[in-house]
Amino acid sequence: MTTFSVAVMPGDGIGKEVTPPALELVQEAANQCGVEISFTEIPAGAEFYAETGDAFPESHFQEAKAADAIFLSAMGHPDIRYPDGTEIGPQHDLRKRLQLYAGMRPCKTLPGLPLPLKDPRSNELDFVIVRESIEGLFAFPRGHELDDEEYAHNLMRISRTISDKLFNFSFKLAQQRQKKGKGKNLVTHIDKANVLSSQHRARQWFYGVAEQYPDVEASHQYVDFAALDLLRRPWVFDVMPTENQYGDILSDIAAGLMGGMGMAPSGEIGDTHAVFQPCHGSAPDIVGQGKANPTAMILSGKMMLEYLGEKHGCEGALLAAERLEAAVEAAYGTGNIVPFELGGCAGLKQISGAIANKLSGVIEET
Numbered sequence: 001m002t003t004f005s006v007a008v009m010p011g012d013g014i015g016k017e018v019t020p021p022a023l024e025l026v027q028e029a030a031n032q033c034g035v036e037i038s039f040t041e042i043p044a045g046a047e048f049y050a051e052t053g054d055a056f057p058e059s060h061f062q063e064a065k066a067a068d069a070i071f072l073s074a075m076g077h078p079d080i081r082y083p084d085g086t087e088i089g090p091q092h093d094l095r096k097r098l099q100l101y102a103g104m105r106p107c108k109t110l111p112g113l114p115l116p117l118k119d120p121r122s123n124e125l126d127f128v129i130v131r132e133s134i135e136g137l138f139a140f141p142r143g144h145e146l147d148d149e150e151y152a153h154n155l156m157r158i159s160r161t162i163s164d165k166l167f168n169f170s171f172k173l174a175q176q177r178q179k180k181g182k183g184k185n186l187v188t189h190i191d192k193a194n195v196l197s198s199q200h201r202a203r204q205w206f207y208g209v210a211e212q213y214p215d216v217e218a219s220h221q222y223v224d225f226a227a228l229d230l231l232r233r234p235w236v237f238d239v240m241p242t243e244n245q246y247g248d249i250l251s252d253i254a255a256g257l258m259g260g261m262g263m264a265p266s267g268e269i270g271d272t273h274a275v276f277q278p279c280h281g282s283a284p285d286i287v288g289q290g291k292a293n294p295t296a297m298i299l300s301g302k303m304m305l306e307y308l309g310e311k312h313g314c315e316g317a318l319l320a321a322e323r324l325e326a327a328v329e330a331a332y333g334t335g336n337i338v339p340f341e342l343g344g345c346a347g348l349k350q351i352s353g354a355i356a357n358k359l360s361g362v363i364e365e366t
Contacts, residue, residue: 009070035305
């Protein structure tokens with residue numbers, strides 16, 4: 001049996017609530033396909049900072065780094081911050097130190113939900129925003145060393161090295177999606193090249209990389225117009241690489257199209273390491289109420305299984321990812337699950353339980 005090691009970081013707030021059922025479902029899907037997942041929990045985050053004075057000790061980072069993948073839940077708390085007012089998020093340290101340049105933010109709608117927009121041809125949405133995660137404006141969040149009484153500073157800086165990695169990742173992703181019968185074999189660079197010189201250079205680099213993929217269609221769009229299209233015809237997109245801050249904003253719009261942050265998974269992927277986590281925050285206002293939606297955490301686990309399978313050539317992990325995703329879709333397809341954020345009354349136990357039941361059904365039907 002193939003075994004993978006996974007570092008688990010439940011973090012703060014509802015992160016500690018959605019993590020256990022997600023671990024159970026990932027493990028069950030993996031076991032069904034002859035794959036063993038060895039989970040190791042690592043404390044980190046805002047609450048850990050409040051207790052110890054260190055949000056993410058070096059020994060904890062090294063332990064996470066040594067794993068085959070990192071499964072991270074919600075981090076941060078509005079009332080616990082660093083002295084300069086910035087939020088506490090060890091996930092940012094992981095992105096930078098492990099060079100996780102490709103932030104995958106898939107937008108794939110699930111059946112049975114009252115959603116705002118669907119492709120009139122397929123009755124669903126399925127595209128991926130690829131957010132550059134270690135450079136851009138967010139890479140220098142503490143520019144206050146240059147501040148004075150009149151001006152506050154942050155810096156937009158990108159490199160050709162990381163940009164080329166991001167674009168290669170995006171074109172390969174489009175090719176992979178096409179092989180699976182998904183997407184349009186299209187990569188659309190989202191930028192602001194008409195205003196920012198750095199974005200003009202990024203567009204040039206993008207089309208330079210595009211020449212290496214003549215079988216994939218390459219295009220570009222300004223970020224403001226892309227935001228408009230996400231709200232009127234999101235089905236025109238397939239793979240969308242973009243700068244860090246743009247990706248942060250656009251991926252929240254995409255989450256809204258899926259039904260909310262509780263539905264939106266993500267992966268932060270580099271050349272040698274990867275972190276998988278839901279897009280939602282720690283939501284301290286609903287802790288302990290059973291209202292937390294575990295779907296994004298579970299689908300992030302599906303992405304993790306897919307990553308492990310592709311990286312290590314493990315067919316069992318790839319099959320486990322397919323089964324877990326099929327179980328999620330089947331559970332929602334009944335029309336009996338509507339999370340609280342969509343006006344329903346399904347919470348942690350109802351959603352995870354329904355998916356667990358369908359996962360058992362998936363194995364019985366194969």
